[in-house]
Amino acid sequence: MSNFKYIIGSFADPDELMDGIDRLQANNVSIYDCFTPMPIHGIEAKLGVKPSRLPIAAFCFGLLGGTLGFSLLYYTMFYDWPMNIGGKPALPLPDFVPVTFECTILITALGMVATFFYRNHLFPGRAPRVMDLRATDDRFILAVDANDNADHLKIETLLKEAGAVEVKYNERKYVSYE
Amino acid sequence: MSSHNESILREPLITGKDITYAKITDDILLPVENKPNRAWWIGFILAALGALLWVFSVGYTFWTGIGAWGLNKTVGWAWDITDFVWWVGIGHAGTLISAVLLIFRQNWRNSINRSAEAMTIFAVICAATYVVAHMGRPWLAYWIFPLPNQFGSLWVNFNSPLVWDAFAISTYFTVSLVFWYCGLLPDIASVRDRAAGLKRRIYSIMSFGWNGSVKTWQRFEIVSLILAGISTPLVLSVHTIVSMDFATSVIPGWHTTIFPPYFVAGAIFSGFAMVQTLLLVMRKVMNFENYITMFHIESMNKIIMATGSIVGIAYLTELFIAWYSGSEYEMYAFANRIAGPYWWAYWTMMTCNVISPQLFWFKKIRTSIPISWVLSIVVNIGMWFERFVIIVTSLHRDYLPSSWAMFYPTWTDVGVFVGSVGLFFTMFLLFIRFLPGIAIAEVKLLLKSASLQQKSKLIKEGHLDKGQVEFFTNSLTKFDSVTEEEIKELETK
Numbered sequence: 304m305s306n307f308k309y310i311i312g313s314f315a316d317p318d319e320l321m322d323g324i325d326r327l328q329a330n331n332v333s334i335y336d337c338f339t340p341m342p343i344h345g346i347e348a349k350l351g352v353k354p355s356r357l358p359i360a361a362f363c364f365g366l367l368g369g370t371l372g373f374s375l376l377y378y379t380m381f382y383d384w385p386m387n388i389g390g391k392p393a394l395p396l397p398d399f400v401p402v403t404f405e406c407t408i409l410i411t412a413l414g415m416v417a418t419f420f421y422r423n424h425l426f427p428g429r430a431p432r433v434m435d436l437r438a439t440d441d442r443f444i445l446a447v448d449a450n451d452n453a454d455h456l457k458i459e460t461l462l463k464e465a466g467a468v469e470v471k472y473n474e475r476k477y478v479s480y481e
Numbered sequence: 482m483s484s485h486n487e488s489i490l491r492e493p494l495i496t497g498k499d500i501t502y503a504k505i506t507d508d509i510l511l512p513v514e515n516k517p518n519r520a521w522w523i524g525f526i527l528a529a530l531g532a533l534l535w536v537f538s539v540g541y542t543f544w545t546g547i548g549a550w551g552l553n554k555t556v557g558w559a560w561d562i563t564d565f566v567w568w569v570g571i572g573h574a575g576t577l578i579s580a581v582l583l584i585f586r587q588n589w590r591n592s593i594n595r596s597a598e599a600m601t602i603f604a605v606i607c608a609a610t611y612v613v614a615h616m617g618r619p620w621l622a623y624w625i626f627p628l629p630n631q632f633g634s635l636w637v638n639f640n641s642p643l644v645w646d647a648f649a650i651s652t653y654f655t656v657s658l659v660f661w662y663c664g665l666l667p668d669i670a671s672v673r674d675r676a677a678g679l680k681r682r683i684y685s686i687m688s689f690g691w692n693g694s695v696k697t698w699q700r701f702e703i704v705s706l707i708l709a710g711i712s713t714p715l716v717l718s719v720h721t722i723v724s725m726d727f728a729t730s731v732i733p734g735w736h737t738t739i740f741p742p743y744f745v746a747g748a749i750f751s752g753f754a755m756v757q758t759l760l761l762v763m764r765k766v767m768n769f770e771n772y773i774t775m776f777h778i779e780s781m782n783k784i785i786m787a788t789g790s791i792v793g794i795a796y797l798t799e800l801f802i803a804w805y806s807g808s809e810y811e812m813y814a815f816a817n818r819i820a821g822p823y824w825w826a827y828w829t830m831m832t833c834n835v836i837s838p839q840l841f842w843f844k845k846i847r848t849s850i851p852i853s854w855v856l857s858i859v860v861n862i863g864m865w866f867e868r869f870v871i872i873v874t875s876l877h878r879d880y881l882p883s884s885w886a887m888f889y890p891t892w893t894d895v896g897v898f899v900g901s902v903g904l905f906f907t908m909f910l911l912f913i914r915f916l917p918g919i920a921i922a923e924v925k926l927l928l929k930s931a932s933l934q935q936k937s938k939l940i941k942e943g944h945l946d947k948g949q950v951e952f953f954t955n956s957l958t959k960f961d962s963v964t965e966e967e968i969k970e971l972e973t974k
Contacts, residue, residue: 337694384633415704438674
């Protein structure tokens with residue numbers, strides 16, 4: 304029985320998956336992760352996944368973008384080479400609003416998405432680490448680490464009771480390595 | 482929980498029987514996983530010919546210079562800027578659908594946002610080509626950006642709305658592209674996990690290694706929400722800045738403070754019309770009738786009607802202010818629009834943009850697919866003429882009657898415009914061939930709450946108010962994807 308690494312509960316319905324999580328947790332079985340074809344609201348709270356700190360990152364990037372945008376305008380228009388354009392002031396703050404704003408938005412978006420990709424190890428060409436190929440189609444996958452949880456038979460029974468269509472024993476952690 | 486019972490009073494967003502998660506994937510990936518049908522090939526060949534015309538016309542413009550166009554000393558901006566504003570405006574509906582409707586939790590956006598965002602990106606590409614072409618020396622296009630140079634450094638003039646525009650359009654394009662691609666990741670992963678061989682390798686690279694774990698989805702949703710939050714003011718700023726290209730000048734007919742909101746409303750108006758033009762064909766050709774339902778069509782028609790009315794009010798306000806200002810030049814500019822040599826352009830604009838969307842007050846009209854499709858094209862013809870009227874009629878009679886002139890387009894003007902339409906459709910057709918045209922993951926979210934089959938289940942279980950059930954079944958009659966037997970079946974329960 305010790306050849307495999309992960310027990311995979313494959314559900315056809317998100318509510319049954321949630322039920323499966325409840326049952327396993329009630330029996331002190333630790334859950335490795337879930338893989339689903341769509342976001343499931345409330346699952347983070349159940350699994351004790353902390354709220355994302357990406358909004359903080361986005362805010363910081365916004366501040367950075369605003370500062371960079373304004374600095375660019377201040378430097379070019381006022382500090383480096385102030386020009387007399389129709390006798391207008393060299394530091395016309397209202398005219399600086401659009402470009403400062405666009406820079407803020409641009410840096411916020413790019414910075415936040417870059418952080419998201421970095422934290423989730425998403426980049427072009429990365430080998431997908433999928434535990435079940437149907438997790439992006441129609442199956443809701445619940446993975447349990449077989450080494451951390453000894454009573455495999457009980458886990459299978461609990462998963463089946465919750466409505467798992469299939470229970471698999473994976474010898475490799477990820478089935479999709481190329 | 483992942484699903485809750487939605488009120489029966491809300492119309493279904495997914496119709497059809499026996500829809501499962503697997504069926505949603507199968508249906509939406511059908512055009513991606515199979516060879517394209519005849520309709521796609523016909524469309525693609527026509528569009529590609531158009532794109533070829535575009536390459537030729539733009540190439541000729543670059544080779545000859547701006548003299549290839551019908552511009553003259555008086556009318557220095559004409560077809561190209563008209564087309565530029567037209568395309569940018571069309572792009573706005575994509576962001577509106579993907580961002581504003583997400584913030585307002587309008588679930589019907591889920592099945593139309595993907596193609597609308599793609600449309601945004603392609604429309605902005607088309608728009609950007611006009612700006613570059615109009616520069617005359619396109620190989621120096623980067624001069625619009627503040628790069629250190631050998632002249633001092635002599636920087637760009639940040640007081641100029643044209644420089645703001647360069648920043649606005651490039652930010653808009655980048656953010657839209659990022660938003661669209663982030664949303665595509667889970668769906669590309671769906672294609673990847675079902676494909677084999679080379680196809681799998683390509684989609685694997687494109688999927689960035691997406692796996693759909695809890696943390697990935699959690700961050701994905703946060704990213705979508707924040708991108709929506711920042712895209713909303715962004716999209717408003719883009720067309721505001723486009724309108725400032727005109728409004729900050731001193732040309733009568735351009736120099737008005739009403740332009741920013743007026744342009745934004747017009748942009749959303751024409752953008753939704755273009756979404757309607759594309760989706761009505763796409764749902765038929767790609768068999769997406771169960772996902773893009775009559776409810777979606779009717780909702781979009783209502784938005785077209787609302788924004789069309791705002792545009793109508795803006796036209797009338799403009800006329801009133803021209804008179805109320807007491808400014809001789811302002812009054813003449815508008816009198817010239819109404820009854821001058823370009824009267825036909827003005828009245829085409831008025832008919833297409835003010836009168837035709839008012840037809841959508843009639844339920845029969847806004848739930849009729851052929852009429853909606855024709856009207857969506859009429860609206861975009863009207864919106865093209867709006868920009869033409871604003872630009873050309875304001876310029877062609879300037880302060881000195883001796884320099885009054887008319888604008889006559891050359892074949893290059895026409896070729897660049899018709900060609901850009903071809904370019905747009907080429908890109909759109911390639912998109913629906915190789916990428917999922919509907920956001921699969923987001924549609925799956927609706928299956929257990931907003932689908933007809935879920936609502937039918939609730940009705941069959943009983944416990945619902947009779948009046949509400951009757952209201953629901955009555956609302957189904959307009960759906961072309963729901964048969965009369967299905968409705969009868971629900972009524973007898």
